[in-house]
Amino acid sequence: MDGGFGDAHAGAAGVLVGGSEPGPVYFDVGSGSGVLATSHWSAYDGRHGRPRADALRAVCACGWRSAAEYPLDWSAIGDRPL
Secondary structure, three states: OOOOOHHHHOEEEEEEEOOEOOOOEEEEOOOOOOEEEEOOHHHOEOHHHOOEOOEEEEEEOOOOEOOOOEEOOHHHHOOOOO
8 A cells, every 4th residue: 555645655775875875786687788777775785896885764756865874784684695
């Protein structure tokens, strides 16, 4: 249920690297013109030249960003793909 707002108010976990939100990360899946992009927090793991997330915060598709930040403890998460 979307609360009647549709895609205008879709929430997610926003990634913070050095205090700001980075752009999406890209995955080259081989030859061809298709390149996949994502902003899912787990992709910011520091591998393969990608930035490593320091913290997360709540974000909304409408542009709202929470002031609260939640530090990521990578030692607790582990350095394995999710």
